Amino acid sequence: MKLTVLGCGRWGTFLACYHSARNEVMLWGRPGSRAMAQLKAERKNSYIELPEQLQLTEDLAGALEFAEAVIISISAQQLRDLAKKIQALPVAGKTFILCMKGIEVESGKRLTQVFREEVTQPVRLAVWVGPGHVQDFSAGIPNCMVVDSDEPETTDYVVENLSSDLIRLYKGRDLIGTEVGAAAKNVIGIAAGMLDGIGYSSLKGALMARGAREIARLIRAMGGNELSAYGLCHLGDYEATLFSAHSHNRQFGESFVKGEHFDHLAEGAPTVKALVKLGEEYGVDLPICKTIYSMLYEGCSAKEALPRLFQRTVKGEFDY
């Protein structure tokens, strides 16, 4: 199959390399991208070396014309901007696969909603999320991920063509849950990093249980299947995010409470704004998300925030 990957950061570059083993692949970076300049000059970045056959380009029209399936992996808040550029080019009949995790802050919309609003040509659309770090895959450690779509045939097409012994793909059947779960795990990852930063790592087990419960309630209220919160898109991604040294969201949370600067993309930081808004809109209490929001955006300290969570009224573990 001919595949194009749009986005040449950590994840997009890995995906382009991964797919190059079995497909003809072109990797696109926006004009002026420093990441693309490095890939062109050195054929590697700090995570991975590019296979010889992988083609690089900054020409969006050419990249889209090249492939029947197009993977997108850029920062979630930038998807609308890129989707507008895609809509200006002929893409009817192609399959787009969003390998990214987030909820748009301005609108509270899921990434497939954002994409479909902007790209109105007839295209197939899927998301591909779940646990996985470049460092682990590059060391040959396999993992399981999940693909979901607004049409089951598209999920089948992606899973059947792009699964491998390194990445075992499962078929998701709940697009709302898969997207919200994937976006929200980054917020729980920031919370985990904050606990690590204040020396409370032993609380991460409780964070896992209560975090997944909170997101399950939101998914259900939004019309999704609450079980998705316990699947690969969310709980299944906790090891990679709440515990892994490679997680940017976890590292961001730890740096934040230590007052240190962190220079990489942590999708949970904007996404928590969207989740808090969605909680209000759907009438769902999201105490962990609200705590992270108050720490990141309202100047609340960990010392103030944590006791508030423990002083909440007593309730049943699985109450709504």
Ligand SMILES: NC(=O)C1=CN([C@@H]2O[C@H](COP(=O)(O)OP(=O)(O)OC[C@H]3O[C@@H](n4cnc5c(N)ncnc54)[C@H](OP(=O)(O)O)[C@@H]3O)[C@@H](O)[C@H]2O)C=CC1
């Ligand atoms: N297991 C999984 O499913 C994983 C998923 N991810 C997800 O992948 C996405 C990207 O993460 P990651 O690769 O770590 O992030 P990076 O910051 O490494 O890469 C982001 C890329 O997006 C590009 N970009 C940003 N805005 C635009 C735009 N308007 N148009 C075109 N390109 C743009 C940047 O370009 P430039 O080079 O010019 O800055 C950069 O190359 C995130 O949503 C993240 O959650 C990440 C890791 C694992």
Ligand SMILES: O=C(CO)COP(=O)(O)O
């Ligand atoms: O999504 C990921 C792992 O599955 C990557 O997470 P981080 O952005 O926290 O590194």
